[in-house]
Amino acid sequence: MSFLRAIASEFQKVFTTRMWWLLALLLAGYVALMSGGFGAFLGWASENPDAAASAGGGTAIPPGLDIAPLVYSFATSIGYVFPVLLGALAVTGEFRHKTLTPTFLAEPHRTTVLTAKFLSQLAMGAGLGVIAFAVSVGTGAAALAGFGLDTGLDDPDTWALIGRGVLAMALWGAIGVGLGALVPNQVAAIVIVIAFTQFVEPILRFTASLNEVTANIGKFLPGAASDALVGASFYNIASLGAAAALEWWQGGVVLLGIAVVATFIGAATTWRGDVS
Amino acid sequence: MQSGIPIEITGLSKHFGQVVAVDDLTFTVHPGRVTGFLGPNGAGKTTTLRVLLGLVHPSAGTATFGGTPYAALPRPLETVGAALDANFHPGRTARDHLKVYATATGLSKARVPVVLEQVGMTEFADRRVGGYSLGMRQRLALAYTLLGDPGVFVLDEPINGLDPEGIKWIRGFLQNLAHEGRTVLVSSHLLSEVQQSVDEVIIISKGRLVKSGTLVSLELDAAPRTIADSPDREALSAALDEAGLEYTEGRNGFIVNEPDPGRVGHAAFLGGVELNTLHRLKSGLEESFLSLVGGGEQ
Numbered sequence: 001m002s003f004l005r006a007i008a009s010e011f012q013k014v015f016t017t018r019m020w021w022l023l024a025l026l027l028a029g030y031v032a033l034m035s036g037g038f039g040a041f042l043g044w045a046s047e048n049p050d051a052a053a054s055a056g057g058g059t060a061i062p063p064g065l066d067i068a069p070l071v072y073s074f075a076t077s078i079g080y081v082f083p084v085l086l087g088a089l090a091v092t093g094e095f096r097h098k099t100l101t102p103t104f105l106a107e108p109h110r111t112t113v114l115t116a117k118f119l120s121q122l123a124m125g126a127g128l129g130v131i132a133f134a135v136s137v138g139t140g141a142a143a144l145a146g147f148g149l150d151t152g153l154d155d156p157d158t159w160a161l162i163g164r165g166v167l168a169m170a171l172w173g174a175i176g177v178g179l180g181a182l183v184p185n186q187v188a189a190i191v192i193v194i195a196f197t198q199f200v201e202p203i204l205r206f207t208a209s210l211n212e213v214t215a216n217i218g219k220f221l222p223g224a225a226s227d228a229l230v231g232a233s234f235y236n237i238a239s240l241g242a243a244a245a246l247e248w249w250q251g252g253v254v255l256l257g258i259a260v261v262a263t264f265i266g267a268a269t270t271w272r273g274d275v276s
Numbered sequence: 277m278q279s280g281i282p283i284e285i286t287g288l289s290k291h292f293g294q295v296v297a298v299d300d301l302t303f304t305v306h307p308g309r310v311t312g313f314l315g316p317n318g319a320g321k322t323t324t325l326r327v328l329l330g331l332v333h334p335s336a337g338t339a340t341f342g343g344t345p346y347a348a349l350p351r352p353l354e355t356v357g358a359a360l361d362a363n364f365h366p367g368r369t370a371r372d373h374l375k376v377y378a379t380a381t382g383l384s385k386a387r388v389p390v391v392l393e394q395v396g397m398t399e400f401a402d403r404r405v406g407g408y409s410l411g412m413r414q415r416l417a418l419a420y421t422l423l424g425d426p427g428v429f430v431l432d433e434p435i436n437g438l439d440p441e442g443i444k445w446i447r448g449f450l451q452n453l454a455h456e457g458r459t460v461l462v463s464s465h466l467l468s469e470v471q472q473s474v475d476e477v478i479i480i481s482k483g484r485l486v487k488s489g490t491l492v493s494l495e496l497d498a499a500p501r502t503i504a505d506s507p508d509r510e511a512l513s514a515a516l517d518e519a520g521l522e523y524t525e526g527r528n529g530f531i532v533n534e535p536d537p538g539r540v541g542h543a544a545f546l547g548g549v550e551l552n553t554l555h556r557l558k559s560g561l562e563e564s565f566l567s568l569v570g571g572g573e574q
Binding site for chain 2: 009099102
């Protein structure tokens with residue numbers, strides 16, 4: 001009973017401040033730009049293959065490539081940073097604004113509070129995932145249909161991909177909670193999220209893909225695991241095929257593992273400490 | 277309303293690395309009166325209160341509410357109302373702030389407008405806390421303590437930052453809580469700030485207890501003195517010497533170690549000295565406090 005109350009309280013904390021809709025708005029705009037833009041570019045490229053090959057160097061569409069999943073998966077491949085941020089802020093915000101005091105006075109069982117954050121941010125991540133896919137499918141399908149390409153919306157595989165994508169976004173939200181518990185300093189947590197997702201991991205993934213041995217390690221990187229779970233990502237063309245990728249369910253297990261381990265370590269360290 | 281429960285601090289110590297914040301502290305706070313928890317800045321008041329509320333782990337000793345530590349209270353907000361520092365999420369309104377914690381502890385949302393009214397914050401309830409003055413934050417922190425209508429109140433520096441009207445209001449507020457039989461512990465670094473509201477005092481310095489008792493007993497510790505002045509200070513000085521009275525010369529006259537102004541007046545009369553000031557010095561309480569905590573502040 002106190003557990004359900006804690007979860008309800010965590011949802012109220014999210015929805016009574018502005019951060020959630022700011023992030024949702026940014027996510028929707030970013031995904032619309034990328035899915036719509038990339039869908040339109042691919043549509044144009046498929047109509048003018050010669051011009052695209054000469055203009056874009058290596059960006060000619062590989063034959064037999066399924067375009068629609070690629071366009072839709074921008075929702076996760078670029079959007080996953082948003083649930084991580086929201087999840088991390090749910091924890092670091094309590095440290096930054098010193099609201100841990102009223103929080104722990106109302107619910108002295110600290111594990112209950114952190115577990116409630118984990119589960120509520122899992123749901124928030126899923127919500128952001130629904131928004132991201134609504135936008136990526138909306139803009140992407142419109143762009144593809146405009147050029148007479150297959151939107152794949154009558155294919156159950158497309159919907160399975162969307163479902164796995166929403167699950168990935170949910171897990172990213174929980175990873176954010178784990179990160180926030182590990183790094184309670186809000187500025188540091190935000191810098192880590194941005195630096196890791198935008199620079200460190202893309203470089204690591206690219207470097208790892210150059211060699212077969214490292215590629216087998218690189219597939220366990222969180223972004224790679226996420227792409228494996230979803231089943232499509234523009235990274236897969238960027239790194240030419242992704243010879244080494246996890247099964248979709250393995251990708252999900254890796255993400256869940258990261259979220260749970262980070263949250264556990266955080267719970268045993270920063271979350272247990274003196275609140276002053 | 278819940279009934280008042282005593283606060284029991286027993287052999288409490290807290291070290292932060294090499295620094296001893298609280299050192300073997302023992303005291304009891306009883307229901308039905310307002311107890312002032314006094315000491316200079318850095319004396320260990322806030323640390324003691326945070327240990328009491330389960331926010332800081334003690335190095336030794338216990339701090340309980342009638343034998344139960346805070347974390348083991350079955351319904352914490354309905355047993356203890358605590359305001360430690362007036363910190364809130366700046367982007368959340370007062371009403372939402374209270375709703376979040378009413379939900380967390382299973383209290384009815386109907387309590388929210390009630391406690392907002394109690395602290396006089398209804399008018400500002402839907403503004404974001406970021407724009408609040410210190411006084412408004414203090415009131416919101418008090419509203420939080422009232423949510424569960426508890427029998428025990430633990431308030432850290434609640435008067436800090438209030439305007440004169442707010443100070444007058446909180447004095448009545450604290451006295452009312454005590455009259456209803458609740459336990460009220462109020463910390464402050466200034467005795468003068470709380471001396472009109474408290475019945476008992478617990479004074480600590482450098483983490484150790486230096487005095488615990490009624491405000492009256494503190495007053496008795498401070499022997500009252502007399503202040504006397506004359507247009508002819510040399511003559512007055514001679515007259516006081518003649519009468520065998522001890523004194524020091526101050527800006528406003530002589531401070532005489534004698535509680536009875538009549539005896540000082542008599543000494544002046546015998547010496548034929550004209551007096552233009554003669555009255556009892558009333559600052560004894562504050563001086564007594566300062567002598568108890570002396571050296572607490574570097």
